[in-house]
Amino acid sequence: MTESINVSVQDPHSYSNVKEIRTEHLSLDLEINFDNKTLYGVARHKMSVSKANTAIFDINGQVIQKITVGKKGAEKEADFVIGKMDADSVLGQPLVVTIPNGTKYINIYYQTSSRCDALEWVEAKHTASGKFPYVYSQGQAILTRTWIPLQDSPANRFTYDATLHVPKGMMALMSAENPKKKSTDGTYHFEMKLPIPSYLIALTVGDIGYRAFDKRCGVYAEAPMLERAAKEFQDLPQMINAAESLYGPYAWGRYDVIVQHKSFPFGGMENPMLTFINPSIVAGDRSLVSVIAHELAHSWSGNLVTNESWNDFWLNEGFTVYSEHRIMEELYGKELSNTLCEIEHFELGEELKLIAASSHPEDARLYGSLKGRNPDDGMTSVAYVKGAYFLKTLEATVGRKKMDAFVAHYFEQYKFKTIRTEQFHTFLNKNLLYPNNIEFNTDEWFYLEGLPVNSITIKSKRLDLMRIYAKRTNAGEDIFAPVKKVRWILVKGKKKKRKETYTEQLKIKAFITQEWQTYLRNLSLGIDTARLDQIDRYTHFGEANDELKFEWFLLNIKKENRSIRGKLKVFLVETGRRKYILPLYRALCANTKDKAWAKQVFSEAMGGYHSVSRNSIASLFNQ
Ligand SMILES: [Zn+2]
Secondary structure (H helix, E strand, C coil), X not given: CCCCCCCCCCCCCCCCCCCCCCEEEEEEEEEEECCCCEEEEEEEEEECCCCCCEEEEEECCCEEEEEEECXXXXXXXXXXXXXXXXXXXXXCEEEEEECCCCCCEEEEEEECCCCCCCEEXXXXXXXXXXXXXXXXXXXXXXXXXXXXXXXXXXXCCEEEEEEEECCCCCEEEECCCCCCCCCCCCEEEEEEEEEECHHHCCEEEECEEEEECCCCEEEEEEHHHHHHHHHHCCCHHHHHHHHHHHHCCCCCCCEEEEECCCCCCCCEECCCCEEEECHHHCCCCCCCCHHHHHHHHCCCECCCEEECCHHHHHHHHHHHHHHHHHHHHHHHCHHHHHHHHHHHHHHHHHHHHHHHCCCCHHHHCCCCCCCCCCHHHHCXXXXXXXXXXXXHHHHHHHCHHHHHHHHHHHHHHHCCEEECHHHHHHHHHHHHHCCCCCCCCHHHHHHCCCCCCCCCCCCCHHHHHHHHHHHHHHCCCCCCCCEEEEEEEEECCEEEEEEEEEECCCCHHHCCHHHHHHHHHCCXXXXXXXXXXXXXXXXXXXXXXXXXXXXXXXXXXXXXXXXXXXXXXXXXXXXXXXXXXXXXXXXXXXXXXXXXXXXXXXXHHHHHCCHHHHHHHHHHHCC
């Protein structure tokens, strides 16, 4: 039996009736079965008591076996109806449970299906250690409903506990207080005692080890990655101190990081107490650790103060990029943080061009218009970088001291709450703009497309130098060729012996990733492919870290230099991070001579991509 249920007025991406009755605490008991890639178990919801006679949950793909009301052991079966799947099956289905007045406990017995987009199951042979299989979840934005039946709206916060049963010899971790060692019987218990939104429930199970940095932070990874990760992220304790000095005490107890499987679709995910990090961040020279600063900053913006709906996503991400840059400045200085700003500003410019030419030009506004669409569409540089530039421009207007006090006040005022853009607007007027008699074009920033003219510009001198190098390359100069020096050696007081020495003009390791990114981004498409091959002989960008590989491959695709296809294919098959693979596939699809090849590569690689990346790329081939 099916019936039509409308999505909630408050949150266009959830069917749940959280205004009438909401989960206060969720208790999970799940068996994780790697043989059939399925979770089996029960989700026990402790509800706020209300007079509602139905409780509506979000589901997507699960098989619901039965639903009961009442405390464990004194349960009575309840009637339920599963509503219609939405037209494009993004939101899933409403699960409507009929409940007696004053119901406190609703228990949903279920199992996941093959349509579980949150979970990525990895076979043992595709893991770093090769011994055990691996599974992880990605909840944001609305994927938690594919592995747990729940009210999947960021508008509601709740605490949770979980008991997970996994095969012996494997470690299970969640966004909660975590074990440091493997359990002997494969059973793990977790507690998240602070209220979080549903998208922050997360799990990982694999052959995982742990290395502590200090009493409150450390890193988890598969054994072959553990040492390298510990070295790369060794500044983590100082990062936490820097963040606390800016925004007040860290609220969540422990802060650990797990280096995820290479298929992880994002650079990082701020799951509380256990940030998920893409292995591409372990670059070997700490040049990409700003991603850790970003995820850490989410401990305030996003996890403590949360967007009420996905239309307000910029409140999570804009504040986080802004805070990330402040943390990086505290630790590594202004010049480096300016470098990051400039790099991201360029990316925003590129994305704004794509958005302006798309069927949704309104996506260039900070306040999102995602009703009826996949909220994943709002995960663009607009929320992140335009959001951060709004705050940076505000800071430049009011001064850093007032801005710091304002941001700390905002986190304090809204901690463990959710907030809408219009509420933030009122808070901003009341606490910063009106008291200081400042006129600011907030409406333009929030509700209009593009970047307002008062947006500040941030320039890095380090990147200026790289632009000069690119200009020289574009003009035909071989800037990498070693410089020959000839000396005459005196023999018995007379110039006799000629000696030639060669000195490298540019050492690759003398510059950080962002500098080479800028060099590559400023190379003209007018230079010939022979020149690109010559550059590669000196630099080996095609074998560098993932960030540089990506820039290098993108440039070569645009230049139709197909000699890179071998390495490019390996990269596309081995990497799951959407930031890299989506633009590469997009560039390949833009050329009819490359599209068929790209489709072939995608068909081979897609089984190893998380659904988040896979679905985005599949849409390129459907256009
Ligand atoms: Zn973020």
